[in-house]
Structure formats: C-alpha cells, structure tokens
Amino acid sequence: MTHYWLMKSEPSEVSVDDALAAPKSTVAWTGVRNYQARNFMRDLMRVDDGVLFYHSSCAEPGVVGIGRVASTPYPDPTQFDPASKYHDPKATPETPRWQLVDVQVLRKTRTLGLAELREAPGLEDLVILRRGNRLSITPVEPRHWKIIQKLLG
C-alpha cells in the first residue's frame, strides 16, 4: 500500500534545488528529532511512497516539489557526530535513537503556498493546515494528494 507524506525542510538547510543537485536527486532526511516524525519514517514509510517536498521557515512557505521515498529506514548518521547540531549524546551506533529515509525529488514544481492550500476546496483537513500542527513529517491522504497534484498541474 502506497502512502503519501508531506515533509518539511528549511530551504536554508536543504532546499528542493539542493536535493535536485545531489546525486540521483536524492538526500538523506537528516535531523528529525521528534519521535512521532521518526516513527513515520521508521515504521510506516515504504520505498516509492509519494512525498510532497515542503519549504518552511522561509519567505514563501509551501509545496515546492514532488518526490518519493527512496530507501528503507536506517540510522541518521548525524546523531553520532559530536560536531553536528543534530548530535544526540544518548545515541550510539549499537543503540541508535533516530532513523531516517532517503528522499528522491522527481520534479520541482511551482511554489504552492500556504494561503493557496488553505483556500483550496477539499484541503480543509490537510494535517499541516490544522491549528497548532508543527510536525515536520505528516501523512497525506490520497484525496489530498490528488487535489494537490491537480493544483500543481
């Protein structure tokens, strides 16, 4: 069963252009330090699940690309790196705490901004639009995915 996901990235860290410029247009989704978001990657994601690449904490927050889950889960290497701001002193290679997947960008899209998402009929209950939602990875229902694909053209 294919699932769909919305994955937030700060473009100052990894933008959709950065991902496109990477080998195979693929990046490891490092830095997730929230258990619920981790569990989505670790337990529910499958290779070829659909991904909405979303830019947050920037001038134009919104969906900027379409991608796919490109790997099974594996330990986030930054948790073991003392020099990384994502270092987790409680994590060891024997007992990793944070898992990630690789994400491959399939195409860059126009920026489908928050305001347009909020106005689109049928997207009212998209998880990311719910009040107070801060999760960096959220599931997207197939009907939402279809509407967003249509908006992106």
Place this chain on the structure above:
DNA sequence: GCCAACGTTGGC
C-alpha cells in the same frame, strides 16, 4: 521579534 501551541525535561 512575537507568540501560540506543543514536546521534553526533571524534581518530587
């Protein structure tokens, strides 16, 4: 920079 809404931490 503000601040609402959460998640995490740590003393008890």
Place this chain on the structure above:
DNA sequence: GCCAACGTTGGC
C-alpha cells in the same frame, strides 16, 4: 506518574 518550567517550531 505528575506537572511546572523550559525549549522549539514556524507562520506572521
């Protein structure tokens, strides 16, 4: 296990 204090997220 409770819960107050604290830290973070992220749009505005």
